[in-house]
Amino acid sequence: MPLPAAKPPDGATLFKQQCATCHTTNMSDAVRQGPSLYKVVGRHAGKADGFKYSAGFGKADFVWDDARLDAWLTNPQEVIPGSVMAYRQAKPETRAMIIAYLKELN
Incomplete structure (x- = not known):
């Protein structure tokens, strides 16, 4: 029996895997190494x-x-x-999916 095709990760999954160690996506969790990214799109930089x-x-x-x-x-x-953020993402498609997810939080 063949294995099912792998489902590509979506923005929420990528965020959880790559960003959630340092950032939350709500205002109720304690602040981590980075600020909450809830409603980050449209926010002034450095104003959380x-x-x-x-x-x-x-x-x-x-x-x-x-x-x-x-x-x-x-x-x-x-x-x-x-800035002290060490994370970098070279893949444009991964960045686009994470950004699309962040926009959903607004």
Whole structure:
């Protein structure tokens, strides 16, 4: 009997696998290494209640949108010098699925 075809991961699964160690997706869980990403799309960078950002975020003057999130997930230190997020995602399709999931949280 052949094995069933593997289902590709969706944005929520990718987030859980790659982001949830450091980030939550609600406002009720305790803050982790990174801020909650609940309603991050449209939020001003460095402005999540209850989270102490690194110094680089003090100079960030933009709102998170698809393009900024894509650049951030590609290379956080290029978007905000002095940021401490170590995660980088080289695959555009993976970044797109994670961003689509984050947009669902708004």
